[in-house]
Amino acid sequence: MQYRIVNIGEVFLLRVVLANRAAFFAFVLAVFLSFASPYFLIPGNLFNLLDQIVVFTVVALAATFVVGAGEIDLSIIGIVPLVGAVVAWLMVHWGWPVSGAIACGLAIGALCGMLNAGAIALLRLPSFIVTLATGAIFQGLMYMITNMSPITGLPDPFAFLGQGRIGPLTMPTIILLPLIVVMVVAQKTTVLSQHLIALANNPEAVRVAGIQIGWLRFKLFTMMGFFCGLAGIILTARSASAQIGAGANLLLLVVAAVVIGGTPIVGGKLLVLGTVFGSLTIGLINNGLNLVGFPTTLQTATQGLVILLALYSDSQTASIQNRFAKRMIRREWERAK
């Protein structure tokens, strides 16, 4: 039976706010900041804001599929700096050309993802545990390569990828925009995205449907590793050096972007565009905190708080919708009398 929603406020809350939570957050924050600080709406600040979110957004795009499939990849913290270190090493010490080093870096990222999927299938352990361990292994490899000191002296064309501009947009932003399009299309049109949703919902259904779960995870984690590699390359190019502490806070930002975007932490839904707005929300929060002179030391704690809020509102959405549905039924019932 269909019940009419009469209250415009309820329509707004249900259809607009709850359905596009991250976009709504980002919008409210942007409006607020444009009043709170005269420097917010300056083009320079806005393009800078976009530039700031690129590295973790690249990872978060792929992580949306991982989380949406009910899996998690904690080895981000290892793959990203490892690829950065390898790429820098190849160029500085072995004199590889920029393109060759980048191709090798992306391949190593993908390979790390394959190793994750292989370990999950072989050991029959949850991805949480496996990637926690492999993340440490990848990080350790990075320490061995860098010998605990940053690799500097990267060639200029490589640094241009991280610091250069074409028009008002920085190179990282220009790399990010087509990736967003690709991932949104992947979510909406591929068979893979539906298999991942089904995997989170009901692994048994996936198995009896004749889909190889191991192969599905292999594709998923390989893609994740590839995107981590790309993020590692951009991160290295931005500072024109491979830092051993690179990507330390990345995991927090990625998880925050994904869950603010509305992809449930247990999976079963993929919201790539939501993740993009989640990233934007984080960028706006950081940018706003800077503009209003909030101490930088408190930013990480704030991000943690935002994750909690997002997860809490996830858990409440169902009960809010339930309450509204009951109220509508009651109203309909009274009208009938």
Next chain:
Amino acid sequence: MTTTDDTRPVASMRGIDVLFGGVHAVDNVDLDLYPGQVLALLGHNGAGKSTLAGVLSGSVPCDQGSIEIDGKPVNIRTPRMARHAGVETIYQTLALADNLDAAANIFLGRELRTLGIFRRQSQMRRAAVDVLQRINPRFRNFDNLVRTFSGGQRQSIAIARAVLFKARVVILDEPTAALGPNETLLFKDLIRRLRGEGVAILLISHDIHDVFELADKIVVMADGKIVGRLNTHEVTKDHVLSLIIMGGGTGDTPDRPRGLRPIDQGC
């Protein structure tokens, strides 16, 4: 659908043996399924009926024996191979993904694709709507997620898989266990329609009333062996019940739920 010669079985299983450790879960069993016939497997928990059906649906590896479908020997080691051979299983849990719509669930694992990775969304939706309207005229809201559907609608989706992919054999594992009275009626109607299309149906049930209403033949199992092959119209419920209870004679058999077996095993 073309009617096949009624006297030739669609599927025949010969000398099927399944061992779990030292337990003979299925012991040298022969079973024939005929087109347009419902064969009910009855027996205690642990009598081996679910295991036997599992061999045909590819979820249980058999240790010995052969399976023929339409006279051709087939090798069924995984659910995918079973589907390929024309055996569709409708599980008690229906094996649906809640956050996908009806069409995506019907085509799960057998999607129509463009360039190998993209879904042919509209084509799959059209086929799904067609088949769902045929088997359940009251079906609405094709684009909603399966999580919002009633038990009967969910079952329609599971059956639509069998109809759409022209299954030769359909295995129903405890199909009415999760349904209300109205939905059970609808479901029985669906089974009769499947039978009318010349599909061979293997029904596993605890409910002897359902079995008498639907089945053409009854096979009673106990201790992994077949202890009775009966025509439904020739026997009484009491007779069948006594077979189930007295059956193998020993009575006490270990119960092995399906979920405890390791997955991904070959035959």
